[in-house]
Amino acid sequence: MWLAYARLETYKNAKSVLNNARKNLPAELAIWIAAAKLEESQNSSKTVDKVIEKAVQLLSKGENVITKRAQWLTEAESCERADAPLTAGSIVRHSLDLGVDVEDRLRTWVGDAKAALGRDSVVTSRAIYAYSLKVFSTKRSVWLEAIELEKKFGTRAELFDILRLAVTHVPTAEIFWLMFAKEKWLSGDVGNAREILTEAFSANPNSEQVWLA
Numbered sequence: 001m002w003l004a005y006a007r008l009e010t011y012k013n014a015k016s017v018l019n020n021a022r023k024n025l026p027a028e029l030a031i032w033i034a035a036a037k038l039e040e041s042q043n044s045s046k047t048v049d050k051v052i053e054k055a056v057q058l059l060s061k062g063e064n065v066i067t068k069r070a071q072w073l074t075e076a077e078s079c080e081r082a083d084a085p086l087t088a089g090s091i092v093r094h095s096l097d098l099g100v101d102v103e104d105r106l107r108t109w110v111g112d113a114k115a116a117l118g119r120d121s122v123v124t125s126r127a128i129y130a131y132s133l134k135v136f137s138t139k140r141s142v143w144l145e146a147i148e149l150e151k152k153f154g155t156r157a158e159l160f161d162i163l164r165l166a167v168t169h170v171p172t173a174e175i176f177w178l179m180f181a182k183e184k185w186l187s188g189d190v191g192n193a194r195e196i197l198t199e200a201f202s203a204n205p206n207s208e209q210v211w212l213a
Contacts, residue, residue, distance in 0.1 A: 003034055014038055029059060029067055033075060036087040045086050052090040060098055069098040073112060077121040085123045092127035106136055110145065122153045137169045143176065156187060167196075171203040178213050 006014040006021070018035045025031055032055035039047040059067040072095035079088040100108050113128040129146040136142055143166045150159040163180040170176060177200035184193040200210045 003030060006034060006038070011038065011042060026058065029055070029071075029075070032059070033079065033087065036090065037079065037082070037084045040084050040086045048086050049090045049093075052087065053094050056091075056094040056098075060095065069095055069100070072098070073116070073124070076124045076127070077116060077119065080121050080123040088123050089127040089130075092124060093131055096128060096131050106132070106139065106142070110142060113145070117149065122149070125149060126154075133165070133169075140170060140173055140175075143170065143173075147176075147179065156183075159183060167199070167203075174200070174204055174207050174209050177204070178209060181213060 003021075006017040009017055015035075015038060018031060018038060021028070021031045022035065032051060036048045036051040036055075039051060056067075056072065060069075060072070072091055076088040076091040076095075079085075079091065096109060096112070097105070109128055109132040113125045113132070116128060117125040126146075126149060129142065129149065132142055133139070133146060143162075147159070147162050147166060150162045154162075160180075160183065163176060163183060166173070166176040167180055177196060181193045181196040181200070184190075184196060197210060197213055200207070200213075204210050
């Protein structure tokens, strides 16, 4: 009833309705998600993040865990399908680490990303890879998978962004420089491809592959 009421109101009034709903039903996940989506409709990414962070803290901590990690990721995919990518990404960032042992994080997260992508949840998968790479910033295999995602589903700008991040975090990995230069070359930007290879020389002065490229 609260959600139906909020949908009939303007942004300001809907915000008030959902705030009251959270006071009366603090453990109702749908209300928290609706509040985040409402803020996303106003392009308020910081507020979206605050809402989701508070929701995860409230619903996933303590002895009586109401919402588990798997449910959060399912909600992220649902938000993606509902054209709420900011909310989906925020859910991933705040819930991905829940209940995962330190030694299992990389394997678990990569599995999550692949599973999400297998369900055509590109935004969710991208967010999982982004979070994973903040923790494992020098893991080449994860960079390669994130780059492949952008090659298949991202824009050219998104592909260039992930490649720039890869060469910045793992400058001694020749493959990332070569991929970056090739993609720039294929896009018709030969001058920039040359500049990238010049940077690659500085990071890998004895690389035969860079010289050949």
